[in-house]
Amino acid sequence: MSNNQKFEDNVKESDQVEGRNSVTQLLESGKDINKIFIAKGEKHGSINKIIALAKERKVIISEMEKNKMNQISQTGNHQGVIAIVPPFGYCEVEDILCYAKEKNEDPFIIILDGIEDPHNLGAIIRTAETAGVHGVIIPKRRAASVNSTVNKVSAGAVEHMNIARVNNINETIRYLKENDVWICGTDMDAKSFYYEQDYKMPIAIVIGSEGFGMSRLVKENCDFLVKIPMKGKVTSLNASVSAGIVMYEAVKQKIK
Secondary structure, three states: OOHHHHHHHHHHOOEEEEOHHHHHHHHHHOOOOOEEEEEOOOOOOHHHHHHHHHHHOOOOEEEEOHHHHHHHOOOOOOOOEEEEEOOOOOEOHHHHHHHHHHOOOOOEEEEEEOOOOHHHHHHHHHHHHHOOOOEEEEEOOOOOOOOHHHHHHOOOHHHHOOEEEEOOHHHHHHHHHHOOOEEEEEOOOOOEEHHHOOOOOOEEEEEEEOOOEOOHHHHHHOOEEEEOOOOOOOOOOOHHHHHHHHHHHHHHHHOO
């Protein structure tokens, strides 16, 4: 077996984190890293910080021809650095509730009902991390999962966020309700605007899929629904933008 074939087989059994900021965040998070590839000749600027952090953590660094990195890149924008890591470690929903309890805070959770675009998923995770969300819940089927694109778009926020991947969103909602978490769905046909809702409680905000919104059963299982006012001719927002608007209304209320 050639060295190239061995490398490609190893990558299939692992995940990749690409881009300077994402790899820096990964190194600073303390999570496991199998190896870091640096493009030959790229030893300036923020690459030096990555090399120093990797040496400090005793992570193997290898140089690779840039055209080879272009071939293995999953994002198409590796910026001269690719980290090979073990498959992403999802948590359990219970871990999210425990994390909130450890912080002595009411659970603040985001549930994504079928977000398929990894760019949207990455953007939502990035906003959630900055907003102090305790965890993000995604379904295992018919939805984007955490990959190199999600990591890069999140600017490395996936390394600091609890992300649970569940078999059934509705069963998860029922479990959260049993643990005194209120479920707020976002729906363009809701009667109340998002800023009229009280979020000063244990809460999970549900964001529906691009183009279709929440599924019927998920909508029925929500305790209340909110909408974002639309003043223009376009009647919908990007899922990550909608998520950010509602998240930060909750943040505003919680810090008052």
